[in-house]
Each structure stands twice: as structure tokens, then as C-alpha cells.
Amino acid sequence: MKKYTTLVIALLVLWGCKKEEPANYVILSGNISNTKGGELKITSLNGFSKTINVMDTGTFNDTLYIPEDGLYNLHYEQGRMAPYLVKGATIHFDADAKKFYETLKFSGDNTELNNYYAYKANKDYNFMMNRAASYNVEESTFEAKIKDLQIDLENKLKAVKDIPEDIQAKELRAINYGRLAKKKGYERMYGYLSKNREFKASSNFNKEITDLSLDNGEDYMYSSDYQSIVESGIRSRAYEFYQKDSLPYPEAQAKALSEIKNEIIKNAELYKNISMGLSMSKDKDKDLQEFLKASTNQSHIASVKEIFESLKLLDSGQPSPKFVDYENYAGGKTSLDDLKGKYVYIDVWATWCGPCKYEIPFLKTVEEKYHGKNIQFVSISTDKQKDKDKWKKMIEDEELGGIQLITDNDFNTKFISDYKIMGIPQFILLDPEGKIVKANAPRPSDEKLIELFNDLGV
Numbered sequence: 001m002k003k004y005t006t007l008v009i010a011l012l013v014l015w016g017c018k019k020e021e022p023a024n025y026v027i028l029s030g031n032i033s034n035t036k037g038g039e040l041k042i043t044s045l046n047g048f049s050k051t052i053n054v055m056d057t058g059t060f061n062d063t064l065y066i067p068e069d070g071l072y073n074l075h076y077e078q079g080r081m082a083p084y085l086v087k088g089a090t091i092h093f094d095a096d097a098k099k100f101y102e103t104l105k106f107s108g109d110n111t112e113l114n115n116y117y118a119y120k121a122n123k124d125y126n127f128m129m130n131r132a133a134s135y136n137v138e139e140s141t142f143e144a145k146i147k148d149l150q151i152d153l154e155n156k157l158k159a160v161k162d163i164p165e166d167i168q169a170k171e172l173r174a175i176n177y178g179r180l181a182k183k184k185g186y187e188r189m190y191g192y193l194s195k196n197r198e199f200k201a202s203s204n205f206n207k208e209i210t211d212l213s214l215d216n217g218e219d220y221m222y223s224s225d226y227q228s229i230v231e232s233g234i235r236s237r238a239y240e241f242y243q244k245d246s247l248p249y250p251e252a253q254a255k256a257l258s259e260i261k262n263e264i265i266k267n268a269e270l271y272k273n274i275s276m277g278l279s280m281s282k283d284k285d286k287d288l289q290e291f292l293k294a295s296t297n298q299s300h301i302a303s304v305k306e307i308f309e310s311l312k313l314l315d316s317g318q319p320s321p322k323f324v325d326y327e328n329y330a331g332g333k334t335s336l337d338d339l340k341g342k343y344v345y346i347d348v349w350a351t352w353c354g355p356c357k358y359e360i361p362f363l364k365t366v367e368e369k370y371h372g373k374n375i376q377f378v379s380i381s382t383d384k385q386k387d388k389d390k391w392k393k394m395i396e397d398e399e400l401g402g403i404q405l406i407t408d409n410d411f412n413t414k415f416i417s418d419y420k421i422m423g424i425p426q427f428i429l430l431d432p433e434g435k436i437v438k439a440n441a442p443r444p445s446d447e448k449l450i451e452l453f454n455d456l457g458v
Contacts, residue, residue: 023088025065032058032076035097038412041075045221045268047299048072058097067299071117071222076100077412081121082224083114084167093118101125112160113167120153124178134182135189139201142186150179174223181225184209184232217264230265254290267297274304279311279420280440311420314439320430321418326380327388329395329404336415336434339403343375343458345441346428347402348421350382351394356425360398362444367401369450374432375458377402382424384410431456 028042037056042064043049052062054076064085066072071082079100083091089109096103101122106114127134127149134145153175157168184206191199214233219226234256241252253273260266274291281287288308295301312318325333336344347363349356367377379402383391388406395404407413411421419428419439429441429452437456442449 025063025087026085027061027090028052028064028085029061029091030054030059030093030095032060032094033096034058035077036409038077038409039417042072043075044070044072045227045271046070047271047297047303049303073224079104081117083117084110086110113163116156116160119156120175120178123149123153127182131189132193135186136193137190139186139205142190143183143205146179146182150175153178170219170222173219174225177219177223177225177229180209180212181228184229215260215262215265217262220262220265220268231269234260234269254294257294263296267295267300270295271297271300271304275307276422278304278307279314279422280426282440284308284311307420314419314436316436316438318436320428320434320436321415322434323380323405323407323413323415326405326407329392329406334403334405339376339378340434341432343432343437343456344428344430344434345375345377346430347377347379347444348382348416348419348424348426348428349379350424351387351390352383353424359425359444360400364399364401366444366449370453370458373458375453379404380415381406382410382413382416 030040032054035054035056035058037054037058040052040054040060041049042052044066046067048067050062050064052060054060064072066085066087069086070084072085073080073082076095077097077100079095079097081101081104083093083106085091086109091106091108091110091114093104093106093114095105101118104118104121106118135142137145154172157163157171157175160168186205187199187201190201191197209229212229214230216226220230234253237259238249238253238256241247241255242249245252245255247255257266257269257273260269270291274287278284278287288304291304292301295304320336322336324335326335328334347356347359349359351357363377363379370377379400381391381404383406385406385408391406394400407416419426425443427441427443427449428439429437431437438452442452
């Protein structure tokens with residue numbers, strides 16, 4: 001009995017001394033008022049992606065298994081910001097969906113730091129929303145404005161207690177990148193707002209931007225403003241190849257990406273391009289293989305392979321994802337099942353989308369050509385419910401034909417997410433049984449659309 005008791009005590013001591021494994025997750029919860037629910041998306045350039053369902057009461061609670069500590073992009077409806085997530089942390093936020101930036105408040109771990117990031121997001125949002133006051137001013141006044149904003153953010157950051165030194169150093173650089181990103185946009189914005197399209201800033205105005213190194217992988221992963229400056233440089237280089245070498249733009253872009261020396265930046269740009277564009281690709285297998293040859297980031301590779309496999313559900317012959325009870329401009333509600341019996345050509349668009357509006361006259365011509373034939377033309381607007389009157393007015397003003405529908409929750413609707421739609425317009429062609437012919441069909445302005453209709457005998 002004595003030996004048994006001794007053994008039990010020894011085991012209890014060992015158990016008590018056992019070192020607990022550190023948590024590899026973040027508990028994230030929140031309460032969003034003035035919403036009917038939706039999707040909260042958390043992403044990062046390290047390949048992490050998680051969608052959290054927000055209940056119609058506005059509440060949510062979820063566990064995020066993050067690969068590393070850092071800034072993670074948070075996106076809900078029109079609100080976007082990047083809180084600092086640390087393994088083992090419990091983080092909560094409250095916000096009003098209608099006034100996201102000015103009401104966003106964090107509690108829990110890293111409260112002061114995350115409320116600083118919320119403060120910064122609100123400042124940047126107000127700067128962009130008040131574009132005329134921010135940009136339609138003389139060069140010297142503009143420089144003073146963005147310098148004052150930089151000083152304000154630096155002071156706010158320095159007041160945060162117990163901030164990790166490396167985060168403070170990165171954030172100070174990020175604040176400066178924010179000033180430079182605004183400066184980079186000044187010439188274009190001032191020219192637009194002042195209606196002086198020939199406007200050019202003074203010779204020294206952009207010098208600190210042109211002299212900026214675009215090879216800092218650490219800052220690229222931390223600062224969204226530095227990312228935007230780097231991306232702009234890559235686009236400019238790609239456009240040079242497109243113009244001077246007469247390369248198709250995808251090839252020009254690939255050539256520009258091949259010039260990037262920093263592996264972190266190169267991998268991240270490759271990942272962004274394919275994760276955004278794979279669903280719209282004309283040759284997914286080819287694009288995947290090219291990505292696999294170019295990328296060295298195993299997390300990105302795994303994520304893209306998952307995207308590739310998920311897109312197989314959108315292959316030709318697969319049953320189409322469905323929409324249910326979308327409001328019909330002509331009255332009542334319409335579901336995809338109501339349209340079976342004919343081919344269905346779907347235009348996913350919005351009134352604010354320039355490329356969508358460009359396709360309107362071509363779409364009207366195609367509709368007229370195939371009027372009374374074995375095909376129905378359906379336009380699905382992703383406009384917000386509050387902009388429904390704009391949608392109706394454009395239908396009237398442009399005399400749009402076909403079946404005109406609007407989603408129940410703009411982009412945040414199952415049909416859009418099921419089709420992996422990342423940009424609009426997107427055109428979808430279904431057969432009379434409701435199966436996919438092409439998830440990314442030719443646009444009305446593309447002659448290949450009529451060739452496709454002829455091949456199908458529409």
C-alpha cells in the first residue's frame with residue numbers, strides 16, 4: 001500500500017511539473033451591430049485564410065489556428081483592418097457595421113496595440129473618404145497634411161504600453177510607407193479632382209518614392225502600404241513589357257515577376273495573382289504548373305492546390321451552384337431552378353463596375369440576336385441592397401433586357417462564393433439541365449461567345 005501511495009504521489013508530481021504545450025491558436029470573438037449577419041474573412045500573405053460566419057445577431061466566436069504571430073487582414077462588408085494576432089491570445093471586438101471604422105474597439109489581449117491599429121485604419125479611411133479635402137490642394141499643403149498624419153500616428157504608437165520592440169520598429173516604418181503611398185497617389189488624384197489631367201508634380205516630389213528599395217521582404221509582409229508601392233512598381237514594369245515587347249499581358253506580368261530578387265516578395269506576388277485569377281483562368285492546369293515551377297513557398301503551394309481541387313466542382317458538366325429567391329426587377333423572386341429547360345447565360349455585374357458597363361451594348365446586341373431561341377439571358381447585380389434604386393435606374397436608363405436580378409447580400413452571397421468569383425464582370429453559361437458549360441464563359445464583346453453558341457446549337 002505504501003509503495004502504491006508513493007507511486008501515485010510521484011506521478012502527481014510529474015504531472016504537476018509537466019510543461020504545458022503553448023497554444024497555437026487565437027480565440028476571436030465579436031459583436032457587430034447593424035448587420036443581418038454575413039462572412040468575416042481573415043487572411044494573410046503567409047497563406048492563411050479563414051471565413052467565420054457572423055450570426056444574424058451580429059455575434060461570432062471562432063478559433064483561428066494561425067501559422068505565426070503577426071498582422072492578419074480582417075474584412076467584414078466594407079470594413080477592413082489588420083489586427084495583431086498572437087498564438088494563445090483571446091481577442092474580442094465590437095463595431096457598428098454602418099460606421100465600422102469609427103466604432104471599432106478591441107478588448108482582450110493586445111488591446112492597446114489593436115486599438116492603435118483601429119485608430120490608424122479610421123484615420124486612413126477618413127483621409128480617403130474626404131478625397132477633395134485631402135488631395136485637391138496644392139503640393140506643399142498636401143505634403144504638410146500627410147506629414148501631420150504621420151506625426152499623429154507616431155505619437156499614438158509611442159503611447160502604446162508594452163509593445164514588442166520589433167513591432168514598434170516595423171510599425172514606425174509602416175507609418176512612413178503610408179505617407180509615401182498617399183504621396184504616390186497625389187499626382188493622379190489631384191489631376192482628377194482639379195480636372196487638370198495634364199498635371200505633373202514638381203521634379204523632387206516623387207524622389208523619395210523612386211529611390212525607395214522594393215526588395216524588403218520583412219516590410220512587405222508587414223505593411224500593406226509598402227505592398228501597394230511594390231505592386232505598383234511591378235505593374236509599371238509589366239506594362240513596359242506589354243508595350244515595348246508586345247507581350248500578352250499575362251506573359252508581361254510573369255516577366256516582371258521573374259525580375260523580383262526577394263524570394264518572400266516574389267512568392268507572395270505569385271500567390272496573390274494565382275489565388276485571385278485561377279477561377280477565371282482559361283487554362284487552369286497550365287497556370288497551376290507555371291505557378292508550381294516559380295513558387296518556393298510550400299504553404300502557398302498547398303493552398304493553391306486546394307483552390308485548384310475546389311475549382312473542379314466548376315468544371316464543364318458539373319451541376320451548377322444555385323441561387324434562391326433573388327429579387328427580380330420585373331417583380332417577385334427568381335431562383336436558378338426556375339430557369340431550367342433552356343441554356344442560361346449569366347452576367348454577374350454591378351452598377352459601379354466600369355468593365356461591366358462596357359459590356360452592356362455588346363450584351364444587348366447578343367440578346368437581340370438570340371431573342372426567341374433556346375437561351376435565357378440573366379443579369380445578377382451584386383449591388384448593395386441600399387443601392388437598389390441605382391440598380392433599377394440603370395436598368396431603366398440603359399433599357400436593359402433579359403432577366404434582371406439582384407443578390408440578397410451583394411458579394412456576400414452563397415452563389416458568388418460557390419463560383420469563387422473574385423472580380424466582375426464574370427459570365428457563366430449553363431445547359432438546359434442546369435449543368436455548367438463554362439464557369440468563365442466568353443464576354444459578350446468576345447467573338448468566341450457566338451462561336452460557342454453556334455457549336456452548342458443554341
